[in-house]
Amino acid sequence: MRLLISRMTATSQCPPRKPMRKILWSLLGSFLGIYLVAMISKSIQFDPLTNLFLIGSFGATAVLIYGAPLAEFSQPRNLIGGHVFSAIVGVTVAKFLSADLMLACALAVSVSIAVMHLTRTLHPPGGATALIAVIGGDSIQQLGYYYVISPVLLGASIMLLVGLLVNNLSRNPKRHYPVYWW
Numbered sequence: 001m002r003l004l005i006s007r008m009t010a011t012s013q014c015p016p017r018k019p020m021r022k023i024l025w026s027l028l029g030s031f032l033g034i035y036l037v038a039m040i041s042k043s044i045q046f047d048p049l050t051n052l053f054l055i056g057s058f059g060a061t062a063v064l065i066y067g068a069p070l071a072e073f074s075q076p077r078n079l080i081g082g083h084v085f086s087a088i089v090g091v092t093v094a095k096f097l098s099a100d101l102m103l104a105c106a107l108a109v110s111v112s113i114a115v116m117h118l119t120r121t122l123h124p125p126g127g128a129t130a131l132i133a134v135i136g137g138d139s140i141q142q143l144g145y146y147y148v149i150s151p152v153l154l155g156a157s158i159m160l161l162v163g164l165l166v167n168n169l170s171r172n173p174k175r176h177y178p179v180y181w182w
Contacts, residue, residue, distance in 0.1 A: 025175060029066030029166035033159045034058065040158060041151070053155035055136075057083070057128035061156065064125070065163040069177040073123050074163075076178050078116075080156055082123025086112035087152040090133025091145050101134070108134045 017023075034054070041053035061083070064074040072078065089112040097104040112130035116122040133140060133147055140147060167177030 021170075021172065022175075025166065025170050026067040029162060030062040032166060033062050033066060033162040036162055037155045037158045041155075053151040053158065055129065055132050055151050055155065057125035057132060058155055058159060060125035060128060061123070061159055064123070065159060065177075066166065069163065069167045069175060070179055072179075074177075075180055076160055077180070077182050078121050078123040079160055079163075080153070081119055081121030082116050082126035083129050083152050083156045084148060085115045085119055085121060086123075086126035086130040087133055087148040088145070089115055090130035091147055093130070094134045094141060095144070104134045105131060 037053045037058065061079065064071060065079065068074055073082075090108045093104050093108040093111065097107065108130040109127045112126055113122075116126055129152060136147075143150075163177055167175055
């Protein structure tokens with residue numbers, strides 16, 4: 001127990017706050033990304049409440065793409081692949097384990113993490129995408145594998161396009177996006 005507690009001792013100090021420019025670019029990118037996903041979804045769908053491109057995991061995706069565009073988890077391969085593979089896993093688990101919700105939740109998240117590792121597409125919000133496929137309610141359950149296309153692939157693609165635009169508008173060379181495509 002003493003070893004465990006000693007491992008929890010801080011080894012460094014909290015990093016300084018990011019410069020105001022970076023904060024403002026993150027604010028702009030995340031606002032535009034989420035807003036465009038919602039607006040495009042509303043203009044395409046007949047009933048925006050049932051087929052909205054927005055899912056909760058896109059909030060975390062916005063933090064990565066617009067707040068940490070150089071991070072490995074933020075790159076297009078990770079963004080698209082992580083969400084799509086996780087959605088496939090989540091829908092599959094939901095279809096075959098609908099009788100045991102707790103088991104389905106745990107399996108969807110853990111298998112999606114393993115699949116993302118195996119495919120080199122680790123994107124932390126992907127775990128939430130898989131979980132949403134299981135616990136998202138009737139509207140998500142009725143989509144079946146269409147959930148992979150809409151809202152997941154379409155929403156993630158819109159956020160990627162906004163990320164490419166906003167992160168490359170800055171004159172700061174450290175804000176270049178992406179670091180790699182594939």
